[in-house]
Amino acid sequence: MHFLGLLGDNFTLPFVLKSCADLSRVCMGRCVHGQGLRVGLEGDFYVGASLIDMYVKCGVIGDARKLFDKMIVRDMASWNALIAGYMKEGEIGVAEDLFERMEHRNIVSWTAMISGYTQNGFAEQALGLFDEMLQDGSEMKPNWVTIVSVLPACAQSAALERGRRIHDFANGIGLHLNSSVQTALAGMYAKCYSLVEARCCFDMIAQNGKNLIAWNTMITAYASHGCGVEAVSIFENMLRAGVQPDAVTFMGLLSGCSHSGLIDAGLNHFNDMGTIHSVEPRVEHYACVVDLLGRAGRLVEAKELISQMPMQAGPSVWGALLAACRSHRNLEIAELAARRLFVLEPDNSGNYVLLSNLYAEAGMWEEVKKLRALLKYQGMKKSPGCSWIEINGKSHLFMGADKSHPQAKEIYKFLEALPEKIKMAGYIPDTSFVLHDISEEEKEYNLTTHSEKLAIAFGLLNTRPGVVLRVTKNLRICGDCHAATKFISKIYEREIIVRDLNRFHCFKDGSCSCGDYW
């Protein structure tokens, strides 16, 4: 068009800029910017907002801001684009400031703030703003994008009741046939423990309306709940429906196979990725397969796979190998993996702890001492563990050794009596998870104060018999807590579901859905 001497007008430029934004072609974007100035379009609202959006999506927020500050008249789209840009960069404060300063806000402004909060992990703020938006007298009308933006906040904080209310609300505004909303709902229910409700939402989507993201959501949902067979089967449905899988699909599929011990199926799908489906395996896929082999105890094969990787093995790959060495007590390969990890991620204390645990089990106290000294010297701390539980729609949070809860006294009394009770059923405290130079008794006491135990105790004390407990932890569940919870589920006849950083553990009648295979 340019070649033919046609300049383009205020209608042409926004489309070109949108393409620049989608392709991150900032040089081309700047060209179009210059072109706009030459033909006197700098005052056009659409061109202005599109330029800001282009700079934001190309990752040069500074340029977006410069332009914004230079503009004499700005419409809401420019403000909204800039707010979204700052949220994308994690500059929450700046985004909040802009939002406050806006004279008029529309639903896009509110939605940009809400999604910005959820994408930065500020679930409380997202839910708070959603409520504020709906306060009496407000004329804001949430639409499907708003709903899709707020649901991940429920998922993050495992707020099932809250999610159900938003589900009702979405139905109330006629969104029950919106496939993006149903996909977001499925993801929310899956992360809030309710696989059945997740499946219901997925099934609400018409067969020909199920896109890649919908399928990925359901595959990942099954995988995280340890339902590998279902994950594989839904993957096959996806292929039958003619939807091309992508890298995310295989992350779900491979981790599902891994968590369920479907070794051969996992390896076959991994081999088919590039050849049949044209999805080239990435580092994270290799990490999944290392995990898959590692869990099965095939550590040598896992090591060999790493050496054959077509790209550099990252921390995730060596981390999976080290974790597998911990469960299968292979010191030799563990040392190899740990050496690489100490270089690749020197600040990750978890790696030092894992190796130290292995040394401790092997009785190699000199090595344990050296590692602990190193940890101390580098001033590293384990990131603080916390767990929370939702009861009657209210969330209760516990840090490790937390005594701040109003019912703390009762909870600690319960937990102090607990070991004797479950020891009779066969529980043996595993103090290798305690990383302090203290006596065995102190270590055992230390175990009883883990945040997940506090949350479970609180749940048992505050719900009627038979009620399912749902506990969420910000880290991986501790091995001793895992063992203890199995006994608790039997003795107190309770189903207890723990969502940790990696997956769901459903404790029932003395065993866990992960089959101790985590």
Next chain:
DNA sequence: GTAGGGTTAG
């Protein structure tokens, strides 16, 4: 015609 969106391991 512009701005806000759901899926990703250990």
